Amino acid sequence: MKSELRYGVIGVGSMGREHISNIKVMGGATVTAISDPHSPSIAAALEMAPGAKAFSDHRDLLDSGLIDAVIIATPNDTHAAVLKDALATDLAVFVEKPLATTISDLKSILDWDAKRSAMTWMGLEYRFMPPVTEAIARAKEGGAGKIHQISIREHREPFYPKIDNWNRFTERTGGTLVEKCCHYFNLMDLVLGEQPIRVFASGGQSVNHLDEKYDGQQANMLDNAYVILEYASGARGMLDLCMFGEGSFDKEILTIVGDAGKIESFLPSQTVKASRRDSIGDLSNWAQGASRARGSEVKIVHNYDVKYMGHHYGASYIEHVKFRDAILNSTPAEVTLLDGVTSVVTGLAAHKSINEARVVEIKELWS
Ligand SMILES: NC(=O)c1ccc[n+]([C@@H]2O[C@H](COP(=O)([O-])OP(=O)(O)OC[C@H]3O[C@@H](n4cnc5c(N)ncnc54)[C@H](O)[C@@H]3O)[C@@H](O)[C@H]2O)c1
Secondary structure (H helix, E strand, O other): OOOOEEEEEEOOOHHHHHHHHHHHHHOOEEEEEEEOOOHHHHHHHHHHOOOOEEEOOHHHHHHOOOOOEEEEOOOHHHHHHHHHHHOOOOOEEEEEOOOOOOHHHHHHHHHHHHOOOOOEEEEOHHHHOHHHHHHHHHHHOOOOOOEEEEEEEEEOOOOOOOHHHHHHOHHHHOOHHHHOOHHHHHHHHHHHOOOEEEEEEEEEOOOOOOOOEEOOEEOOOOOEEEEEEEEOOOOEEEEEEEOOOOOOOOOEEEEEEEOOEEEEEEEOOOEEEEEEHHHOOOOOOOOOOOOOOOOOEEEEOOOOOOOOOOOOOOHHHHHHHHHHHHHHHOOOOOOOHHHHHHHHHHHHHHHHHHHHOOOEEHHHOOO
């Protein structure tokens, strides 16, 4: 393998161009080809990577002989069709989340991937946001003891506009709990080291996009939900999602609680907070304030190696460095298609739970 890798990017909308920005600054790689059927996307990407050859069809890019690795950043419901062609090559493949939008596509992708020897990397970069990385590491080192609860609150702004408005429709995205929240389900599984066995969710479209129609079709993306997960170990997870919460000071709060303490990460304030129960002392009477945890720690976490912050606190840059190094060193993908599968299955199960107003066992969707 060459030391200067040649990258192709399929789908050069907003995320594809964040990938190009990362590749341009990290070193060791160049964008040599791009593909997108939408000419304004191509034009914007060529301004960033003027030496790249542009294609309107991803198959021509894959056949071009111009690339060693390919990044797929097309709309969610197109991932499976593009992957079918990309996984048939011996290129290193990076595919954006969510891996796919249906169970049958997930199964097909695993079948195609099983036939190849080149690396396939699942693009799920939230674990690489520096405070999240630190919170996960502390949890893995036992900072919270045995973990029983993990919750993620995301209170943010509504979905941004996308090319062709693909992100306004559950049919094209897999639904909000797949499109957006696969990230969070993957984090929960990563911290706990297991996948959930059952899901109960409540959610709906209460505020956003209610007055939006495209080709006569009402935009139908859910904008708020609570999702509760149960794990075989007895641990519990909870997602609290609100997409009309743009006034929030911290938009993403990860909370890990175990029998020995609590670890939290806050974004965008880039803070980790941690406390241990044994630092609080004996709370058997009211003489000592329960709110005074002497061992509590508050830390701002930055990664000064990040050369491009993008829209994800530098996480997509860090992920790119790891992807590049895995190619150069022939090491396995740190984030795998299995991460992609389980995070989507949980999201699909949560939507099923909402639609059918009942607890859903994961084995109903995937056994
Ligand atoms: N990791 C993250 O945090 C993150 C953030 C944003 C988006 N994403 C993911 O990235 C993907 C793209 O999202 P986006 O925000 O860039 O959307 P976008 O609408 O801005 O861009 C998508 C681009 O893909 C192009 N496209 C459509 N079909 C194609 C095909 N068959 N071949 C090549 N190009 C094609 C479109 O013309 C458009 O230019 C989605 O899967 C999305 O979920 C991930």
